[in-house]
Amino acid sequence: MAFAQQSSPHAHHARPTSRVMLWVIIAALPGLFAQTVFFGWGNLINVVWCVALAMACEAAILKLRNKPVAFFLKDNTAAVTGLLLGLSLPQFAPWWVSGIAVMSAIVVAKQLYGGLGSNPFNPAMVGYALVLISFPVAMTTNWAEPALLWDGAPGFSETLGTIASAQQTAVDGWTMATPLDEYKHKIATRTAEEVLAHPTFGDGIARGWEWVNAGFLAGGLLLVLLRIITWHIPIGYLAGLVLMSLAFGNNADQYAPLSLHLLAGGTVLGAFFIATDPVSAATSHQGKLIYGAGIGVLIYLIRTWGSYPDAVAFSVLLMNFAVPFIDHYTPPRTYGHHKARRGVPGRKQG
Amino acid sequence: MTQLWDFTGGIHPAENKHQSTARPIRDAGIPDSLVLPLQQHIGEPATAIVSVGERVLKGQKIADVSNGLGVPVHAPTSGIIENIAELPVPHPSGMNDWCITLRPDGEDQWIPLEPTRDYRNLERGQVLELIRDGGISGMGGAGFPTNIKLRPPRDRKVDTLILNGAECEPYITADDMTMREQADEIVAGLKVMAWILRPERCVIGIEDNKPEAIEALRVATEGTQIELAVIPTKYPSGGEKQLIQILTGMEVPSGGIPADIGVMCQNVGTAVAVSRLIFEGRPLISRIVTITGEAVREPGNFNALIGTPVQYLLDQAGLQPDKVNRLVLGGPMMGYTLTTTAVPVIKTSNCVIAATATELPAPPPEQPCIRCGECAEVCPMELLPQQLFWYSKAAEFEKAEHLNLFDCIECGACSYVCPSSIPLVQYYRYAKGEIRVQRAEQLKADRARERFEARQERLEREQQEKEQRRKERAKAAAEAQAKKKAEAEKAAAEGDAVDERSAKAALVEQALARKKAKTEAAKPQAPAAEPAQDKPDLEALEKQLAQAQSKLETMQGMLEEAKAQQADNVEKLERAVAKNHDRVTRAEEALADARQKLASQPESQSTE
Numbered sequence: 001m002a003f004a005q006q007s008s009p010h011a012h013h014a015r016p017t018s019r020v021m022l023w024v025i026i027a028a029l030p031g032l033f034a035q036t037v038f039f040g041w042g043n044l045i046n047v048v049w050c051v052a053l054a055m056a057c058e059a060a061i062l063k064l065r066n067k068p069v070a071f072f073l074k075d076n077t078a079a080v081t082g083l084l085l086g087l088s089l090p091q092f093a094p095w096w097v098s099g100i101a102v103m104s105a106i107v108v109a110k111q112l113y114g115g116l117g118s119n120p121f122n123p124a125m126v127g128y129a130l131v132l133i134s135f136p137v138a139m140t141t142n143w144a145e146p147a148l149l150w151d152g153a154p155g156f157s158e159t160l161g162t163i164a165s166a167q168q169t170a171v172d173g174w175t176m177a178t179p180l181d182e183y184k185h186k187i188a189t190r191t192a193e194e195v196l197a198h199p200t201f202g203d204g205i206a207r208g209w210e211w212v213n214a215g216f217l218a219g220g221l222l223l224v225l226l227r228i229i230t231w232h233i234p235i236g237y238l239a240g241l242v243l244m245s246l247a248f249g250n251n252a253d254q255y256a257p258l259s260l261h262l263l264a265g266g267t268v269l270g271a272f273f274i275a276t277d278p279v280s281a282a283t284s285h286q287g288k289l290i291y292g293a294g295i296g297v298l299i300y301l302i303r304t305w306g307s308y309p310d311a312v313a314f315s316v317l318l319m320n321f322a323v324p325f326i327d328h329y330t331p332p333r334t335y336g337h338h339k340a341r342r343g344v345p346g347r348k349q350g
Numbered sequence: 351m352t353q354l355w356d357f358t359g360g361i362h363p364a365e366n367k368h369q370s371t372a373r374p375i376r377d378a379g380i381p382d383s384l385v386l387p388l389q390q391h392i393g394e395p396a397t398a399i400v401s402v403g404e405r406v407l408k409g410q411k412i413a414d415v416s417n418g419l420g421v422p423v424h425a426p427t428s429g430i431i432e433n434i435a436e437l438p439v440p441h442p443s444g445m446n447d448w449c450i451t452l453r454p455d456g457e458d459q460w461i462p463l464e465p466t467r468d469y470r471n472l473e474r475g476q477v478l479e480l481i482r483d484g485g486i487s488g489m490g491g492a493g494f495p496t497n498i499k500l501r502p503p504r505d506r507k508v509d510t511l512i513l514n515g516a517e518c519e520p521y522i523t524a525d526d527m528t529m530r531e532q533a534d535e536i537v538a539g540l541k542v543m544a545w546i547l548r549p550e551r552c553v554i555g556i557e558d559n560k561p562e563a564i565e566a567l568r569v570a571t572e573g574t575q576i577e578l579a580v581i582p583t584k585y586p587s588g589g590e591k592q593l594i595q596i597l598t599g600m601e602v603p604s605g606g607i608p609a610d611i612g613v614m615c616q617n618v619g620t621a622v623a624v625s626r627l628i629f630e631g632r633p634l635i636s637r638i639v640t641i642t643g644e645a646v647r648e649p650g651n652f653n654a655l656i657g658t659p660v661q662y663l664l665d666q667a668g669l670q671p672d673k674v675n676r677l678v679l680g681g682p683m684m685g686y687t688l689t690t691t692a693v694p695v696i697k698t699s700n701c702v703i704a705a706t707a708t709e710l711p712a713p714p715p716e717q718p719c720i721r722c723g724e725c726a727e728v729c730p731m732e733l734l735p736q737q738l739f740w741y742s743k744a745a746e747f748e749k750a751e752h753l754n755l756f757d758c759i760e761c762g763a764c765s766y767v768c769p770s771s772i773p774l775v776q777y778y779r780y781a782k783g784e785i786r787v788q789r790a791e792q793l794k795a796d797r798a799r800e801r802f803e804a805r806q807e808r809l810e811r812e813q814q815e816k817e818q819r820r821k822e823r824a825k826a827a828a829e830a831q832a833k834k835k836a837e838a839e840k841a842a843a844e845g846d847a848v849d850e851r852s853a854k855a856a857l858v859e860q861a862l863a864r865k866k867a868k869t870e871a872a873k874p875q876a877p878a879a880e881p882a883q884d885k886p887d888l889e890a891l892e893k894q895l896a897q898a899q900s901k902l903e904t905m906q907g908m909l910e911e912a913k914a915q916q917a918d919n920v921e922k923l924e925r926a927v928a929k930n931h932d933r934v935t936r937a938e939e940a941l942a943d944a945r946q947k948l949a950s951q952p953e954s955q956s957t958e
Contacts (some may be wrong), residue, residue, distance in 0.1 A: 003677045007776040009762030010682040010703075010710045011363050011520060017717055017769045043942070075455075075717065116768075117718035187692060247745060278722045327737070332785055334754040335357075335591060335731040336604035 021076035023228050025083055028273060032087060034215035035323035039144040039207030040158040042091025047083055049095060049163075050102050054082030065111065077116050081105050084124040084273060088266055088312075089131075092142035092162050092175060097135050101127035121320045122280045125313040132313065138307075145176045146200070146208035167311040179206035179264035181309035183256045192252040206264035213268040220272025233281060234271040240296020241267065248304065255304055265304035267299070270312035280320045287323075287330035293318045294326075352553065352579040355599040357592045359730040360584040361763045363520050365559060370523045370642040373650040375531055378639075378666055381425050383696040384452040384657030385694040386412070392494050393419030398450055404431045407461040409633050411483075412450055421485045421495045426635040426655035429454040435849035440679050440693045442686040449694070452657065463631035468646040474546050474926075477628070480523040484627035485634045485697075490514055490525075490617030491590075493698035494625070499616070500546050502609035509612035511549040512597055513540050513621055515556040515591065516581065516588035519681025522701040524638040525618050525653040529556070529563035532622050534571035539621030540576065542628050547614065554592050554618070557584075585683060586761040590615045592730050604757055639695055643704035645674035650657065654695045660702055661691035667704075675707035682710060683762045717770035718877045725764035725774060731757050735764040739774050744782035747788070750781050758782075816943075819871045826867030830860055890942050902930040 035043040058078035062069045072269050082102055105127030113119040132139045133237050154162065154174050162174075177185070179200050186195040195201075204210050223229045241261055248254040261267060266274075275281065282291035295315045302311030333340040389395035396413035406412055406425040414422040432451040439447040469477050482497035502508055513536070517525040529536060536554075544552050555570070556564050558580050569580055574852055580854045581587055581596050591602050593615060598610045619637060626632045629911055635656055642649035647668030654663055660679075678685040679693075679702055688702075703710070725735035741750035755778060837856055909923040 003689060004675050004707075004712065005689065005775055006676060006683075006710075006712070007684060007779075008680075008684050008760070009765050009775065010676065010678055010685065010687075010705070010773065011365060012713055012766055012768075014767050014769050014771060016714070016771070017720060017722075020722065020769055071715070071717075075721070114739075115718065117720045227727075228458045233676075279720050281721070283721060283723055283726065283737060330738070331734055331753055332726075332732045334604065334733055334757050335595075335605070336601045336757060337754065339755065 009049055017075045017077070019227055021080050022227055022337050024080050024273065025076070025222065027089060027222045027228075028083055028216070030218045031212055031215035031269060033209075034212040035087070036209055038146050040154060041156045042093075042144050042163065043046075043087060045156075045160055045163055046089050046091070046093065046098055047086030050086035050089075050098055051079050051082035053099055053102045054078045054085075054106050055104055058111070059190040061107055062115075065115070067115065069223075072116065074220070075116065078106060078110075081110070081124045081127075084269075086125055087273075088124070088128055088143035090139060090143035092159070093131075094138055094142075094165075095163050097131050097138045100134070101131040103127075104130045108134060117279055119279055120323070122274060122316050124277075125274060125320075126314045128313040129317055132308070140177070140181065143176055143178050145174055146202070158185065176200055176311060179209055179260060180303065181255065183260060183264075184303070184309050185309045187254065187256070192257070204217050205259045209265070210263045213263045216268040220268065223272060229272065229276040229278075230285065230288065232285050233292040235278045236289040236292025236294075237271045237275050237296040238262070238267075238292075240293035241300055242295050242296075244300035261300065261303070265303075265310045266312045267314060270295070270299075270316065274312060275319075276315055280316075282323050282326045282330065284327070284330045286332070287326045290326050290330060291319055291323065294322060351598070352577050353599075355596055356581065356582075357587075357595045357730050358732050359512065359728045359763060360586065360592075361728050361766055362583070363585055363766060365583075366642070366682075367523050367559070368521045369649040370521070370640045371562075373648070375527050375638060375651045375653050376666070378652040378654040378658060378663055380454045380458065380655065381658050381662040382454070382658075383432065384426055384454065384655060385430075385437055385659060385692075386423050386426070386450045386452060386657040387437075387694065387696055388413050388448045388450065389425065390423065390438075390493065390656075390696040390698065391421065392492050392507055395448065396420055396423050398434050400431050400450070402431050402433055405429070405455070406431060406452065407459050409461045409463070409635060411485075411633075412452075419495055420497060421482055421487050421497070422633075423450070423656075424485050424633040424635050425452055425624070426657050427452070427454045428457050430457040438690050440688070440696055440699060444689040461673055465631040466628050469542060469628050470545065477542070477546060481624060481627060482631070486620065486623045486624070486627060487697050487803065488617055488635075489619035489637060489697060489700070490588075491698070493696075496616070496620055499614065500543060502547075502607075502614065506609040507547050507612055508547045508609055508614045510551045510553065510598055510614070511540070511544055511547055512556060512593060512613060512615045513552070513554040513618055514588060514590070514593055514615050515554055515560075516593055518557060518583070518585045518588035518682050519561070519685075519701075520585075521642050522640050522681050522702050523642075524640045524651055524700045526560045526563050527640075528618055528622060528638050530562070530566050533563075533566040535622045535625040536567070537570045537574065537576065537621075538629060539623070539625035540616075542620065542624050543616060549575065549614075553579050553597050555579045555581055555587075555597055557581055559583045575902075578792050583762065586759070587732055589730065589759055589761060590758065595884065604754070610930060634697060637695065637697060637699070639663060639699055639702070640701040643674070643678075643708045643711045645670050645704035646927075656697060657694045659691065660688065660693055660695065664691060664694070664704055664948050665704065667887060669704055672873045673706050674704045676703075678703040678705060678709050678710070683766070684760065713771045713773070716772050718773060720769055722769055724767045724769060728763040728767050730761060730763065731759060732879045733758060735774055738781070739772060739777050743779040745784070747781055747785050751785060755781055755785075759837045762920055787904070822867050822871035826864055829867075833860065833863070888941070888944055888948065891937065895934065898930065898934045898937045902927065902934050905930050 014032045022259050032043060032047060046350055055073060055078050059073055085098060085105060089101060092245035105123040108121035109121055109126035110119045146269050180264050182198055182200050183195055200207060216272050220234060224231050242258060245258040249257060275292060282288050298318055302314055308314065329342050331340050331342065388398065394415050394417065395459045396415045398413045400406055400412045407428045408425055411422045412425050429452045432453045434448065434450050436446040437449040439449065466472065475899055478501055480496045481500065482860065486494045486496040488496060488499065515525055515529050524770050526726045540552060552575065554576060564580055573577055579597055587596060590608065594608055594613050595601055598613060602608050603610055625636045637652055637656065638651050639654045640651050641663050646664060649667055652663055652666065675686040677691065679699060680686060681701060682703060718934065719736055719739060721736055723736065729735055737753050738750050738755055758778050760775050760778065762775050768774060804871065851882055905923065905927045909927050912923050
């Protein structure tokens with residue numbers, strides 16, 4: 001008899017990567033639904049386009065790299081990258097802008113660094129940051145007006161036509177600045193009350209945006225409950241942003257209030273879906289808290305004193321740089337040790 | 351209620367224990383032949399003290415450890431020693447090792463047994479000696495000789511004695527059934543160990559998935575001060591370090607032993623063995639083994655003689671050979687696969703799983719690590735398994751060690767949950783092995799360098815001493831010459847005034863001068879070398895010379911041959927010949943030196 005030879009353990013009960021990623025996709029649906037309800041078909045079209053292109057790019061590069069294409073495509077990670085870009089790009093972003101974002105995310109940020117697990121930077125945010133810097137006009141003028149309460153909102157075909165056409169002339173009537181952008185640019189010359197009278201803010205905090213953020217929050221909590229992500233990064237992230245906002249932003253006539261920071265931009269999407277990308281985040285619990293807090297603080301700094309209204313992408317990328325450093329100094333204390341061994345191993349003499 | 355603590359991490363694998371608890375412990379009986387490995391525990395292997403063809407009785411000592419850490423091996427039944435040879439033994443590598451094969455004669459005849467009436471009348475050392483002679487080593491995991499473990503370092507007082515009945519591995523029920531059926535013996539054995547150690551607290555730790563065992567022990571411990579701690583079911587609660595943390599809240603220091611914090615852990619099976627030894631005089635010749643898995647029809651626990659082939663037990667449990675795919679010795683989390691069913695049960699074998707392909711399927715292909723951190727969540731040692739994996743894979747062993755690689759207990763929880771199905775534990779074993787090899791090599795290189803340096807120094811010193819001696823001799827000779835000349839001149843001047851007396855006095859003076867020179871020459875040397883100097887071993891030196899010459903001849907022969915064949919090692923050989931030539935010259939010199947010295951010796955002796 002020949003018996004199978006295997007190294008222990010012989011029992012396995014893992015949730016495979018593909019299922020983890022599937023849960024991430026499912027958890028993003030409430031937010032996507034809210035986006036569609038409040039801002040029209042734009043995000044949905046973007047998501048479909050970005051996911052399809054991401055899978056295609058991944059397949060092509062895997063083929064070029066002589067890797068098993070089906071094996072890696074099935075892990076759903078490329079789909080998640082596409083999804084995240086689709087969720088975060090402006091609703092009317094032209095197809096080629098989102099296309100460039102997806103290609104640079106999958107081809108450059110992910111596969112050129114060695115594929116799944118080897119990328120030091122969050123691929124989706126690399127793509128986002130690239131198009132934000134390269135095509136500032138397309139990236140800032142294509143945000144949809146909240147559609148729910150507006151009779152002239154574009155339908156599916158109009159939205160698709162706008163995204164697909166190279167000319168962006170038709171959209172002028174449908175778009176407006178994002179709440180954070182609006183607040184940032186107007187507050188210099190007006191009072192908070194005057195600024196908040198703008199229709200983008202509505203009766204609540206920021207019309208539509210608050211519900212989108214609530215949708216992502218629900219999905220994020222689901223991910224925490226399913227133990228797909230731990231609470232450390234989102235909590236560190238939100239705590240960093242909240243503390244900065246409380247410390248510096250107490251005057252609403254000067255800086256955006258806390259409510260806007262939390263619910264009027266990509267904050268919640270970033271906290272639960274983007275910063276938590278395990279590949280490019282810190283590893284230990286303590287490290288995750290520091291990493292998350294760093295992102296939160298950077299978001300506040302860039303939003304308040306930088307030149308971009310939203311700052312999730314840049315903050316995440318900047319903290320990605322710091323991950324190896326954070327990891328070196330935040331290993332957990334091992335059982336039976338007095339304290340954690342921090343830093344790099346000392347060179348032995350002799 | 352005993353206060354319990356929790357340990358970080360841990361997993362809840364499917365238990366699969368009910369299969370093997372449906373039946374009571376069955377007696378496996380005596381197989382056709384018993385294979386007794388000489389090494390069944392950590393430490394030194396035993397040496398056979400019987401010869402082939404000899405008849406032995408049940409319980410007779412057939413192998414013992416005379417030097418170092420270890421316990422003897424006893425004949426599990428009466429019979430004839432068939433052979434002593436290298437046979438397959440239970441080992442992860444599937445290696446062969448020395449074993450005594452015993453052919454039972456079916457009579458199962460005991461040696462006269464000497465139970466200890468009251469161990470309390472004995473010295474503690476005597477009881478420990480009995481435990482050693484009974485061949486008892488830990489029956490739970492690694493199998494450490496029990497008598498050594500029961501004798502903690504002098505400065506370490508054991509306050510808490512823990513009996514490990516957690517049995518957290520899936521499938522295994524050997525300890526469970528032992529607790530159910532032999533609870534009184536467990537308590538009796540625990541009392542003996544407690545008497546040896548005099549702890550303040552005795553605790554039996556059991557996972558709460560064994561209600562029958564808990565009940566049996568509750569009855570058995572009634573009226574005693576032994577605590578029964580029912581702990582939550584979580585793998586690896588039965589790991590020594592984890593159980594100690596659960597029951598005491600303390601952590602065993604890294605690199606230390608439980609006794610460092612005043613704790614000791616023993617397995618319940620070991621307690622039974624101790625009880626049987628003390629109260630019945632029976633050495634450790636059998637143990638309870640779980641035979642389970644979907645490829646056997648009647649899984650259960652067997653009381654098997656040590657040395658019983660696994661095949662024999664599988665047959666008794668109704669093995670379906672066409673179904674078995676993987677054979678695991680031990681549990682599914684930490685056990686290892688067997689290559690053959692010919693291996694015997696040894697003192698540490700607690701379970702054999704004959705698994706079908708669907709029961710323990712081959713893991714899916716390895717995917718890239720996405721640093722999800724699941725492994726760190728379940729690691730009971732609070733390590734960063736994925737960092738260790740990266741460093742092990744990249745052969746950055748220094749970094750892996752820095753992140754406490756050697757604290758890994760290889761429980762397999764990380765591999766169990768890994769979404770990328772990376773065989774993490776295998777990477778850690780690899781890294782640990784590589785580091786050990788590197789260390790051994792480093793040590794070897796260091797020693798070789800030290801030896802080389804010491805030799806260089808010695809050769810240099812000898813050369814200097816030789817030079818020094820030569821100078822001294824030359825000086826003394828010159829002085830003697832000068833004196834002689836002066837005397838001759840004096841004599842010539844004084845004419846016939848030289849009488850016999852003065853001639854004698856001159857001779858004595860000369861001898862004294864020589865002696866003085868000699869002692870001065872000998873001064874810088876070590877006193878031990880002196881006698882050898884005074885009497886050089888001519889024979890040895892001649893032998894050396896002969897050897898050097900013969901070597902030179904061989905080398906020359908080889909050189910000529912090499913030259914004839916135009917081999918590419920001619921240069922090397924030429925160098926070797928030159929070196930040997932030097933050696934011959936040196937040997938000749940040494941011999942000549944020695945001869946000269948010997949010639950001058952009778953004189954110097956006469957002056958003493």
